[in-house]
Amino acid sequence: MVAHFLIAFAAAALAVGLALLLMRQLERRFGGAGPARGLERGIEPIVFLFRNQVLIDATGPARALLATLPGQGDWQGLASWLAMRLPDFGALLPDLSGAARLEFKERAEGHPLRLLAEDLGEGVIRLTLADPAAENAGILVDSLSLGVMEQELEILRSTMDHSPMLAWRQDRQGQVTWANSAYMDLADARLPDQTQWPLPQIVDLSARPASGGGARRIQVDHDGQSRWYDCHVHEVAEQTVAIALPADAAVRAERALREFVQTLTKTFADLPIGLAIFDRDRNLQLFNPALIDLTGLATGFLTARPTLYAFLDRLREARMVPEPKDYRSWRNQMASLEAAASSGHHVEMWSLPGGQTYRVTGRPHPDGAVAFLFEDITSEISLTRKFRADLSLGAEVLDSLEDAVVVFAANGELLISNRRYGELWGAAAPATLDDHIAVWTQACGQSPGLAALREALHAALPDQPVRGAMAGPAGGLLSWGLRGLSGGRLLLSFAAPMPTPPLAVEPPARTALADPAETARLRRSMSG
Template sequence: MLAGTASVLLAIALIRLWDRWRRPRPGARLLESPLQPMIFLFRDRRLLDATAPARHLLERIGAPDSDWARLAGWIGPRFPGLDLVGRVAAETRIEVEGETGAGSARLRLLAEDLGEGVLRITLTDPEADHAGIVVDSLSQQAMEEELELLRRALDQTPMLVWRQDAQDRITWANAAYLRRAETLSEGELGWPLPRLLDSPKPVPGAGTSTRRAPLESDGVVSWYDCHSHAAGDQVMMFALPADAAVRAERSLREFVQTLTKTFADLPIGLAIFDRQRNLQLFNPALIDLTGLPTGFLTARPTLFDFLDRLREMRMVPEPRDFRSWRQQMNNLESAAATGHHVETWSLPGGQTYRVTGRPHPDGAVAFLFEDITSEISLTRKFRAELLLGTHVLNGIEDALAVFGTGGQLAISNEAYDRLWGEKSASLPEALQLWRSRIEPGPGFAALGQALSLPEGEPQDQGAMSGPDGRLLGWTVTRLGGGRRMVRFRAPELRQEREAEAAGNGHAPAEARADLAVAGQK
């Protein structure tokens, strides 16, 4: 009996020890990290609930804002051709397996219709089924794909990207940097990589520093815009190709130099003021025309200081008072800023300037000063000669009219206006006017024929009946350039005027002699 009782007690003790050995310890249970499946609950495409791995996946996907759109955009490439909503509505429950992803995971999707518009979606890794657990391989796959995308983007970018430590040693570089380093190196590359560009160091507190640096290879210089960003104890460098910008800046400088040389040779004074109305550009002709000191112009005076200095040097029209002068200059500035404006300045010294104001981009305004004294003198002389010619024509007793190549009336004298009463704009209108004032006959027909012929005798003449019934002689003279001059004279009227002048003692000697002989007879 004692032996049996001892055996039973020993067996019970062994059973309790075995059970205690198999039961997990409290500390070990706290160290376990229970894995949760990736499950999404949607109602009418609105997220109701999701497990922690599922929410983590949605956060990793990012845009767009809708949870359903984000999940659908992520599932679509991995399950091509899957109509999730349509198949669930038709079959209530579907289970599909996706294609092999970019990482180590292959996906299985389980979608179930729970009724009342609730849809449950479960994503699992089938390779973890044999272990009896659900691994969060989807988040791992998303990170692997994002990492692969970033690597490809950095390797395919044309700019040079590298990282260097506090001792300026290169600890990482992209494919473009490695290719350029291999081209410039004579042997095999080793770590740390050689520095290709004199890149700037980030300024504390500024965040980013920029510098343009050259890189010479086989006698060809390439330019890069280098940007540095502090990343902890190291610095990230980005070098963007700037050859196009350098060529554009060089072309711009050459263009500006060409314009500067052109402006220097212009006889017209040029003054360009910016939107704050400060002088930014002028040429030597401005100094020659205005007499302003070079130091005054290089100090970039304002527009009104510039005009006031011209007024002090008597290089502007003399105003009646200072108020009218200031108003006139304000009008000049506003008119030049809004559109093309031209003024003529008659200076006290006898010179005449043409001042032109033109608006420029960004609110700037340019003024051109041109000396037109010789032009004005020539115009005045020409006008005086025209006036003299007009007086000479009006002093001739015969009626004169000159018609141009196209038959337009070019000039006529006062005797012509008195004879016919009015002027005609063209030769056809003049012929019609003459026909209406006289009795047409052979003489008028011969006149019309002489005027209608473009070429013929240098001079044709004849006679016809005048407006008052007296005999009227006419002469057609062909001038240079296809112009024709018509001359009308009345012999009887001329004799009467000569007789009247002889009675007043103003007749010519021959006329007075004829009248004396007639008196003796």
């Protein structure tokens, strides 16, 4: 009996040992995922121990959570993270005293979170975090997937924290539930005593549409200065997501552009030249009051931004453009004007039916715009015509003189000469005084009179004219006169001497017999 019992006992022990050995082998082979392994390993809680807001101990999961939280210290990072999820945490935590226990629950649906805060005395506080949805669930997380998610989370967090834009989320009550570093820094700078969660609302979005409509320009005052942002607002998961991009440079550029346009507008308003600027679609964008005065067009018509051809048609109706033979040729002329102005600098003279003369200048501008300048040059044209008439009259008077006249500048340059001078010394007049002296010398040879003229030309002239005589090119006697004009100019004239009067003609003989004594007396007077 005893032997049978021992044999049975040994067989049972051997079976149990083989079973344990088999279970251990299976556990090693399948990575310890068996039910025995799951029962041996428990889920470690998230517990923090703080003394006077200084971390003195924490569990492994708690330290892992602290490592992912932003902030300058453990307590600040954890408090900010908890305040975003537990709105009552910041207000009720200072009430802990003795063995008080406070329990906080997150209000947001879908992400439950429970915090147990215990005051252990001597400034020591124990915080226990728990996820009611995951308690006793024994959830296992793939380390590779968790690492990828943590890496992506770190990239997103660092990107948002180093971004100059303001980014935040707020609920329907207007409380900020999340913000990036730029928002928190600006909130801390503006309201240093109100940076506890929920953060103060820097930008009021209640008066703005919650979604759509593009960016909206907002202004934030700080340190006596205004900061400008382009705010984009979107609705995500029953919360408002706002992103404000810095727009200070754009605001300064727009302000400078407005001031520049105002300066140009004031300048154009004082110009006597009419200005009309058409955009690339040939619609009138800018004009000045002088355009109204010159063209007589109505202000309402110009402010309606007419097209270029409508503008020219209205000018034609007002008889402020040259009148062509037919409308088709006029349209072709205006099309040529527009094409020439858009391709480069173009100038036309318009002789109007009313006797006025306009200078129309077309200039191309960037982005296909064209500017037209209308200038009334009637007085200028009249003055030019009068000046030309005076010049023509003076030249005609000089050419009618019998004397050869020439005028030299102070530097010896030929200014003007008449036709008689060209006939006397040759049609091709040289350009300088020295060249003229060489022509005179070649034509007349060396003579005392020419030497005296050369000396007078190079000497300082008195107030009275200087006169002299020299041999002419044809061998006769030629007189000259030299007179100083204003500006150091010289007037030189050449004239032939007056011819001697002819001898008196003997009176015809008398038909009647003369007295012999009278006849003898006359003969003596004529011979003597």
